[in-house]
Amino acid sequence: MEDQWARLGLDLHLTLGPAHGLRAGLEYALREAVRGGRLTPGTPLPSSRTLARDLNVSRGTVTQAYEQLVAEGYLASRPRSGIEVADHPAAPPPASIDLDPPVTLPFVKGADLRSGLPDLSAFPRREWLAATRHVMQTTPGTAFGYGDPAGAVPLREALAEYLGRVRGVVATPDRVFVCAGYTHALRLVCQALSLRGAASIAFEDPAEPAYCSLAGQMGLEVSRVPVDRDGMMVGRLTGEDVVTVTPAHQYPLGVTLSPARRTRLLAWAARTGAYVVEDDYDGEFRYDRQPVGALQGLAPDRVIYAGTASKTVAPGLRIAWIVVPPDLVRPLRESMRWDEAYVNVIEQLVFARLIRSGELDRHLRRCRIRYRRRRDRLGEAIARHVPSGRLSGIAAGLHAVLEFPGAAIDERRLLGHLRRNGVAVDGIAYFYHRPADAPLGIVIGYATPPEHAYSSTLETLISTLETMPGALSRDSRS
């Protein structure tokens, strides 16, 4: 075919095989010739009769191809002057920009100990597949339609039961909203509360800066409340309309909000009418004792509880949930109305099945054993080899903070040394409103490496810290 069309002087490079048919091939060739500028606007095309004879195809094939390209706007049919190339803005050839690197957490080779990730090599593939089979076999087709933006009812029911059992959350399915991650949840909450007049929001300091930025971008005035060994210093709260807090395991410092502070925070919220957003991002993981139950259980009318599957299973699922006080059900629904649903209904039903079948519990038990052992090994290695370091925070979650009290170097040098040796960790200053307020320390995401790589990762970390030039401890001489 190429030979035939080349006779037209169109220099047509066909990439379609004959399987696509003569007509489709002709259309493709003409379209590409117009797009590429080889056929310029106004160029008359041969009559269908002539072209059909030249190409040795039926006249109908050419006519249909011309009609198609006229309908698409590549060619134009002029009265009395036949078919010509349409007058339209020339299309540049597609630029081949490199795919941008992902903006969040690319996986790096070496010792990846950045925080925020579970061990993804533990993803329950077999269980996920089995649950998918169950869903495919039992779900009516109607469930695959436009779902309730608040989430599929079976998942909301399963979550209400699960959260009550595991985290002491007071939840009924109507108060549970399924979101595509904590960021989505926070956006919806900020939106709903803004519509009800909220103007300011407090975050802990330190905290994940992206959340503070998001709230600011949503038009809320953002303040920061310092954290000490008892968690957020709630006595510093003043007239904020909303406060977000990580009571079970402060992020990133790893402390627990003390009983007295819990009570004081809720009393403050009750007095001022503020809402508390409880970010229970890793509440399922506590290794030394039973996890402290959710704050929400004490004041379900003032606390918006937020949880996620990102730490228990995988962030790639994009499943999180919030449980809201009764008076926020309608505002949240209103916020979600503009959003449609966000979370794939199949996945919601699969996750509900994982909860109902007990597979999520079994997965969590396996993970708890694994992470506890990792944390213990980290603690032992630090104690033995890096005596100037102090592992702070409770035995919980997926990360620990390693501080170097009174060390004579700065974080930039420490992180640079680690990075040069292939160790990826977060510096703690990143999480502080004013980095200068941060103690010298790093956040170690010990859950991140795959199980088989944990030993070598830990060794790399420890030997890198041991060889840190300069003074990691007050007393050391370099």
Place this chain on the structure above:
Amino acid sequence: MEDQWARLGLDLHLTLGPAHGLRAGLEYALREAVRGGRLTPGTPLPSSRTLARDLNVSRGTVTQAYEQLVAEGYLASRPRSGIEVADHPAAPPPASIDLDPPVTLPFVKGADLRSGLPDLSAFPRREWLAATRHVMQTTPGTAFGYGDPAGAVPLREALAEYLGRVRGVVATPDRVFVCAGYTHALRLVCQALSLRGAASIAFEDPAEPAYCSLAGQMGLEVSRVPVDRDGMMVGRLTGEDVVTVTPAHQYPLGVTLSPARRTRLLAWAARTGAYVVEDDYDGEFRYDRQPVGALQGLAPDRVIYAGTASKTVAPGLRIAWIVVPPDLVRPLRESMRWDEAYVNVIEQLVFARLIRSGELDRHLRRCRIRYRRRRDRLGEAIARHVPSGRLSGIAAGLHAVLEFPGAAIDERRLLGHLRRNGVAVDGIAYFYHRPADAPLGIVIGYATPPEHAYSSTLETLISTLETMPGALSRDSRS
């Protein structure tokens, strides 16, 4: 156990079985007693020694339970006065609000012919499960982490190839963004273009009102451009910064944007620097001829192409995509940064597999045959039994418009009659900026019923129209 604890006068109703352990049972009972107000703030609790003896459990069990509840804030430990119920806002018992009905498209019994849905009974369950198995077997664990908000690279690559082949879209993977539905896509586009100074957006009239509202809510000035038999009257465009259009199959009228208008629209966009959002919601479905290729292929530097899996597979997937001009890649990425990723990565990889394995094409071929037959039968039935009706729009997509030119009744009466007879359809006035501008007509979503129910659904529709009291045609006498 109940008996023992009842002796304390706590009226504890235990719902946890003994499998949960004595300590968990005691904690649960005490927590519920505090929550329910049966134990009021300040009430002193028995010493651990006394309670342990009373309950016939070890003292350690009671101590640990007390400690847990102190940590959670239900109880407080006062120096010298032992444990008492903490002072905190009383938690109301969970209200049991009914689950709200979904805000979009609940499935109704009877003849459901509302538009916007494919036949969900055709959902490719076996193929979905097989693709999930493939993904579970072949995907590295790292893929389950925080993904690229723009979408998983394998899906963006598959979509770029698929859209080029099926819709004539000029796409490279770096320009493809995966979204959680068209609403999400439109929100991101409005956000990105607003940040670049766009202040106004034009929609077709008629169009889906929710999209106009969303754009308005995002701060853009919304104008409407009328549609005639040649699609949007693009000559009415003035200085809008963005225009959204459904060129392949106008929604809801079902006409195609004529070749002359396509050319004129793109010339206008090139001249004014405006962007065109091409909503190609059902471009895969054309029954009388080959689908008209995407407008985007003519001007990939001015057109933002949007497609979706909602009509080809199921809206419950929450997968859609946009292909943007090169200069919008960075602004879109910027918009998405605040959003994290939204679409489950497993689902993205499953969908990519459906495209690559040819299963999506096979599914589409089956659906095309099915819908074409339904549309033909609808046309025949209307011609035979409802001669005053005129089926308008091209033979494409999942819906048709049935107009009653010059009929003497109003839409409200027509829809009321249909609804009373169990027929759910959309009136056409709903889609008009000023409902009074609408012709009398209904939008019939012939793809919506499951295959086995189509005959009876069609019969119900036709017999209901036949028995419409009043005048559906200009000439009929009631």
